[in-house]
Amino acid sequence: MTPWPPAPHDTPFPVENLPYGVFSAADGRPRIGVAIGDHVLEVGPVARSRGLSFADLLFGSTLNPLMAAGPGTWRAARAEITSWLTDPAHRAAVEPHLLRRDAVTSHLPFEVADYVDFYSSEHHATNVGRIFRPGSEPLTPNWRHLPIGYHGRAGTVIVSGTPVARPAGQRKGPSDPAPAFGPSTRLDIEAEVGFVVGVPSDLGRPVPVSGFRDHVFGVCLVNDWSARDIQAWETVPLGPFLGKSFATSVSPWVVPLEALEPARVPPPVRDPAVLPYLDDAGESWALDLALEIRINGHVVSRPPFAPMYWTGAQQLAHLTVNGASLRTGDLYASGTVSGPERDQRGCLLELTWSGTEPLEFPDGTRRTFLEDGDEVTITATAPGPGGVRLGLGEVTGRVMPSPAGPPERR
Amino acid sequence: MTPWPPAPHDTPFPVENLPYGVFSAADGRPRIGVAIGDHVLEVGPVARSRGLSFADLLFGSTLNPLMAAGPGTWRAARAEITSWLTDPAHRAAVEPHLLRRDAVTSHLPFEVADYVDFYSSEHHATNVGRIFRPGSEPLTPNWRHLPIGYHGRAGTVIVSGTPVARPAGQRKGPSDPAPAFGPSTRLDIEAEVGFVVGVPSDLGRPVPVSGFRDHVFGVCLVNDWSARDIQAWETVPLGPFLGKSFATSVSPWVVPLEALEPARVPPPVRDPAVLPYLDDAGESWALDLALEIRINGHVVSRPPFAPMYWTGAQQLAHLTVNGASLRTGDLYASGTVSGPERDQRGCLLELTWSGTEPLEFPDGTRRTFLEDGDEVTITATAPGPGGVRLGLGEVTGRVMPSPAGPPERR
Numbered sequence: 101m102t103p104w105p106p107a108p109h110d111t112p113f114p115v116e117n118l119p120y121g122v123f124s125a126a127d128g129r130p131r132i133g134v135a136i137g138d139h140v141l142e143v144g145p146v147a148r149s150r151g152l153s154f155a156d157l158l159f160g161s162t163l164n165p166l167m168a169a170g171p172g173t174w175r176a177a178r179a180e181i182t183s184w185l186t187d188p189a190h191r192a193a194v195e196p197h198l199l200r201r202d203a204v205t206s207h208l209p210f211e212v213a214d215y216v217d218f219y220s221s222e223h224h225a226t227n228v229g230r231i232f233r234p235g236s237e238p239l240t241p242n243w244r245h246l247p248i249g250y251h252g253r254a255g256t257v258i259v260s261g262t263p264v265a266r267p268a269g270q271r272k273g274p275s276d277p278a279p280a281f282g283p284s285t286r287l288d289i290e291a292e293v294g295f296v297v298g299v300p301s302d303l304g305r306p307v308p309v310s311g312f313r314d315h316v317f318g319v320c321l322v323n324d325w326s327a328r329d330i331q332a333w334e335t336v337p338l339g340p341f342l343g344k345s346f347a348t349s350v351s352p353w354v355v356p357l358e359a360l361e362p363a364r365v366p367p368p369v370r371d372p373a374v375l376p377y378l379d380d381a382g383e384s385w386a387l388d389l390a391l392e393i394r395i396n397g398h399v400v401s402r403p404p405f406a407p408m409y410w411t412g413a414q415q416l417a418h419l420t421v422n423g424a425s426l427r428t429g430d431l432y433a434s435g436t437v438s439g440p441e442r443d444q445r446g447c448l449l450e451l452t453w454s455g456t457e458p459l460e461f462p463d464g465t466r467r468t469f470l471e472d473g474d475e476v477t478i479t480a481t482a483p484g485p486g487g488v489r490l491g492l493g494e495v496t497g498r499v500m501p502s503p504a505g506p507p508e509r510r
Numbered sequence: 511m512t513p514w515p516p517a518p519h520d521t522p523f524p525v526e527n528l529p530y531g532v533f534s535a536a537d538g539r540p541r542i543g544v545a546i547g548d549h550v551l552e553v554g555p556v557a558r559s560r561g562l563s564f565a566d567l568l569f570g571s572t573l574n575p576l577m578a579a580g581p582g583t584w585r586a587a588r589a590e591i592t593s594w595l596t597d598p599a600h601r602a603a604v605e606p607h608l609l610r611r612d613a614v615t616s617h618l619p620f621e622v623a624d625y626v627d628f629y630s631s632e633h634h635a636t637n638v639g640r641i642f643r644p645g646s647e648p649l650t651p652n653w654r655h656l657p658i659g660y661h662g663r664a665g666t667v668i669v670s671g672t673p674v675a676r677p678a679g680q681r682k683g684p685s686d687p688a689p690a691f692g693p694s695t696r697l698d699i700e701a702e703v704g705f706v707v708g709v710p711s712d713l714g715r716p717v718p719v720s721g722f723r724d725h726v727f728g729v730c731l732v733n734d735w736s737a738r739d740i741q742a743w744e745t746v747p748l749g750p751f752l753g754k755s756f757a758t759s760v761s762p763w764v765v766p767l768e769a770l771e772p773a774r775v776p777p778p779v780r781d782p783a784v785l786p787y788l789d790d791a792g793e794s795w796a797l798d799l800a801l802e803i804r805i806n807g808h809v810v811s812r813p814p815f816a817p818m819y820w821t822g823a824q825q826l827a828h829l830t831v832n833g834a835s836l837r838t839g840d841l842y843a844s845g846t847v848s849g850p851e852r853d854q855r856g857c858l859l860e861l862t863w864s865g866t867e868p869l870e871f872p873d874g875t876r877r878t879f880l881e882d883g884d885e886v887t888i889t890a891t892a893p894g895p896g897g898v899r900l901g902l903g904e905v906t907g908r909v910m911p912s913p914a915g916p917p918e919r920r
Contacts, residue, residue: 214665219748240746245689246680250748251661251755255624255837256713265714267832270656270785279655281785303666303757304675304913330832336650338629338660339749342832345661347713375680375691422677422740422752423913427665503714503833 112491517547522901
């Protein structure tokens with residue numbers, strides 16, 4: 101397919117992608133758009149001028165109404181927008197609604213209902229187990245039986261580009277007699293893939309693995325900022341809390357699930373066999389996404405998503421198997437994406453082996469954990485149809501000094 | 511004060527209480543009301559007829575707009591409503607908006623933003639530690655330094671009276687070779703007190719202990735239903751997830767913080783001393799609430815709230831000290847309320863010592879954990895002004911059979 105809007109050869113947003121987002125131009129009013137090449141198309145006015153039944157869903161300040169409408173509407177809207185951008189007959193009507201992306205501001209694309217964070221990379225969980233519990237079995241006994249997860253703070257999910265203040269909190273090293281309060285000295289990132297729920301479900305009605313495409317609208321990138329020192333002190337017995345809840349950044353463009361069909365690959369072998377409600381033999385959603393993490397422009401890791409032990413479809417089935425209901429805007433993230441190689445690890449805790457092996461950048465700087473002013477950017481691409489490469493855009497954020505002052509050196 | 515609406519001597523809702531809720535009458539339309547004796551007053555129309563500036567906040571299907579308006583408006587509205595109900599001059603205008611409470615249906619009173627569950631009863635945490643880790647120190651090293659908490663699922667917070675289906679999930683006993691899937695056989699309750707956030711806060715700006723009354727609108731009762739077998743298997747390393755996320759019930763009436771001023775008591779001694787951000791010497795919010803738990807009408811426990819180690823004000827300060835923002839509708843719960851005595855324990859796990867000491871009811875029935883059809887009701891009262899007793903209403907729910915079939919006997 102050849103779109104008529106100019107698109108660079110290597111754009112993350114060719115016409116086979118068409119991710120949705122929310123943006124504003126000079127007037128500050130949020131609008132719903134689709135990214136195409138270097139542009140964004142405001143889709144509502146075009147849909148309304150064509151009298152389309154779903155046009156009303158494309159106005160407003162969030163994607164939630166469109167997300168709630170379900171796969172039939174998602175497919176119809178995608179087919180329409182594709183035709184607008186590839187059939188020159190539509191050009192005159194569509195072109196006035198095309199804006200340059202570098203001239204608009206991105207907003208949080210959807211209102212987050214509940215946020216759940218999983219822990220589904222075997223390599224990540226194994227590395228973390230080795231770091232925190234050296235000498236013992238790195239994976240907990242439940243890890244290969246269910247996708248471990250927990251609820252995070254939905255109210256602090258922020259859009260890419262929002263600065264992140266270094267959090268303060270209680271930390272206590274193993275040899276400290278008592279905890280001290282202060283800015284985190286072990287501020288980290290976690291590169292993750294997020295699944296965005298569109299269609300809600302009823303309380304008491306589990307969603308099977310095969311229901312994934314009926315409920316999930318699309319995929320985004322997630323940076324689950326983590327303060328490792330705060331997390332370590334608080335986490336036993338009820339799990340991560342303030343070590344995570346200060347900020348979770350998401351990419352501004354939600355890639356429709358339909359665009360990722362060519363990225364589906366066979367899932368990893370699960371041994372032992374999973375319980376029937378997690379069996380994805382008939383409907384696997386392992387996805388061949390290639391992530392990249394940059395710190396201050398230096399590539400520090402390229403985590404592969406395909407080897408993730410648990411897929412988004414299995415995570416959804418697990419999340420609801422107890423009867424928990426879904427709401428439009430529920431976001432659940434994969435957990436840190438780490439591959440088997442050292443340069444495929446998805447967080448600094450692993451990349452620097454808990455700070456003992458600093459990263460060295462070509463400019464001579466070194467990092468164990470993040471310094472004030474550091475900018476972290478996570479990107480990802482996926483195979484599209486016919487050799488085209490689709491991008492998931494990027495999630496980026498800069499570390500700001502703590503309002504509680506600079507972290508002491510420990 | 512003597513209200514003109516008839517109120518039984520022992521009503522939980524005397525005119526000194528005036529909790530807010532959302533109800534519907536025959537037409538099914540949700541309206542905002544205040545409970546008084548055996549009645550509920552629809553407050554919006556009265557406020558509008560009197561031309562009050564806050565009248566618009568009292569229409570709609572949730573308390574969120576009123577909650578967001580802040581303490582000045584809360585005080586003004588409460589003073590107005592008090593005068594409507596005590597000054598006979600208002601009777602003719604107010605009485606047409608008074609409905610019998612037994613003729614209306616209660617709805618979830620507010621839209622829940624984020625839900626956090628704490629773990630702040632020393633007796634509960636100690637009992638749980640003894641049950642799960644016999645022979646070792648029952649409290650984790652961090653317990654007396656910070657209010658342990660975690661995020662729960664906001665989307666499955668339901669109003670009192672909503673039936674609760676027995677959840678299914680993975681369970682694995684210590685001697686089982688592998689996990690099995692099925693309905694929970696250890697379904698439990700947790701009696702808790704919930705704090706409802708009204709005024710939001712900015713990302714990056716911690717709310718101090720002294721900010722409690724500027725942000726918290728009121729208090730409700732919470733039953734944090736828990737499937738102990740599902741919880742036990744999943745909880746290491748990231749905390750409770752599906753063992754809790756199937757349902758959390760809340761009482762329909764939110765008691766304004768102002769009504770609870772007479773219930774404030776000195777907090778327990780904290781040893782070791784807490785870090786400055788948790789110091790509540792100048793602004794303690796320990797509350798002398800008396801809870802009661804009934805199962806199928808039999809009183810099984812009377813947990814006291816006053817000895818809770820961490821107060822709602824400290825929990826709020828901790829929740830935000832890392833810069834996490836608050837939203838209108840955030841709900842955070844105290845954690846299971848257990849006192850020092852056996853008949854003051856707030857959950858069946860403790861009351862039956864993990865099922866080894868069944869409760870025996872006067873009718874000859876016994877319980878370890880909940881059976882299908884069981885109805886659990888939690889109530890609470892607080893001292894009001896001049897010896898009046900205020901009620902927090904009740905949170906009740908009946909256990910329905912699992913859609914996955916009856917639990918096997920294990």
